[in-house]
Amino acid sequence: MTHSTRIGQRIRWLLVLSLLLYSVAALAQTGADADHAGMPASEVGAKLTVGTKAAPPFVIDTDGRYSGISIALWQAVAERIGVTFDYAPTTLPGLFSGLEDGQLDVSVAALTVTAPREARIDFTYPFYSTGLAIAVPAGGSRVWSTVERFFSWQFLSALGALAVVLMLVGVLVWLFERRANAEEFGGGPASGLASGFWWAAVTMTTVGYGDKSPRTLGGRVVGLVWMFAAIIIISSFTAAIATSLTVGQLSSGIRGVEDLPGARVATISGSAAADALTDRGIAYQARDELDQALEDLAARRVDAVVFDAPLLRYEVLERYAGKLDVVEGVFDRQDYAFALPQGSDLREPINRAILEYLGDDDWSALLTRYLGAKH
Structure with missing residues (x-):
């Protein structure tokens, strides 16, 4: 076998090995994308700042520990779309201005969808009427x-x-x-x-x-x-x-x-x-x-x-x-909904997660827990 033949074989083996490594990497990335349910690359692994305000029974503040209908729904949504977050308590006007100036990524409370508010920020799919x-x-x-x-x-x-x-x-x-x-x-x-x-x-x-x-x-x-x-x-x-x-x-x-x-x-x-x-x-x-x-x-x-x-x-x-x-x-x-900055990439994955959760028995049980049988 000549020297040039040996060099050609080595090159072909290197090409095959490179293709195998590329295929493995592509499969791993596809699996990660599937795990995050369509989350944009900029949000994967990011910790969100979630604005909130006490509004029982939707947001109940017990010495800085939050519970209630909106909180339980948000936590279920966050788990489904694979994000972590910190709560940031603020005022009612702050829930909207914080989204506009970039201080908040999401606002979670008892927020009513109105036309003037929609002109400033985006709302998710309504979860309670x-x-x-x-x-x-x-x-x-x-x-x-x-x-x-x-x-x-x-x-x-x-x-x-x-x-x-x-x-x-x-x-x-x-x-x-x-x-x-x-x-x-x-x-x-x-x-x-x-x-x-x-x-x-x-x-x-x-x-x-x-x-x-x-x-x-x-x-x-x-x-x-x-x-x-x-x-x-x-x-x-x-x-x-x-x-x-x-x-x-x-x-x-x-x-x-x-x-x-x-x-x-x-x-x-x-x-x-x-x-x-x-x-x-x-x-x-x-x-x-x-x-x-x-x-x-x-x-x-x-x-x-x-x-x-x-x-x-x-x-x-x-x-x-x-x-x-x-x-x-x-x-x-x-109509109550979560609020987001205008054009947020989170809107679609959150909407899908909300619709999935609203169809679960857990949602009905949550409303009965806080609002009674006639909710």
Whole structure:
């Protein structure tokens, strides 16, 4: 065998060996791709930063340890697509701004899919559909509630202001009449002022018993002005007193969204509930957290709280049983989903994992665990 023949054989063996090594490497890469269920190469092995915010029962924060419906679903999804992650607690606005500025890779909470939000970030396939609900004070004794309203600050303030006005008018009449009309407005200062107060009251209410009437020019001028002014004043005070008596009835009278206009409504700033109320032209008081809104409702500082139905029901059942009720029915459909940065490569693999999990019995069991049989 010549020298050139031996060299040719060696070259052929080297080529065969190279092809074998390449084939093994290709097979190994194919297996790895299959294990990651279509994950992009840039995400394989990366640790994600997952933004979250307490929103029981979807996100429950127990001293930095998270549980709940959204958390359990995300952990199942992360396991299916083969990613690791760290939670990053933030505010509701932070769950969206963090995706925009690159601080977060995914936001997991009770996030409602809305058109304005979709314009800023991407959402995954929705995993839960619900709506907005209304929490009101629990119904109590109507008789006791009526008695309470008669001793409310609004009612007593209206009566106090009316008494001051009557006393001022009574003082003026007494000053003019105390000497010239001593039989009706005379006597000591206490007796004279009481007579003036009585005359101002019966004149304002147009009862006019006729037992007292001014006789001097100054007294009659005061009487003439007071008769016309009283028409306006009595209307204003009647409205104020009526408001103080009926404002306490608003909560028990709220049976749906159509009853909210004119009531003192609270919701969470920046939430989908706030947007829904704005779209309907319903004024509301903004709170930073649901806890704050429900505390104000329990203290009767507001008449109703509007927010996502499952979150309201969970909080009322856990913390305000017997004090607050959630009105039956919902309005304005809400779809919950995970949030992602615009154009994220994670969207497709997460969507497939969500759809797979929603078809499992584990998903139904999870909802029953946190929301009860009627979920």
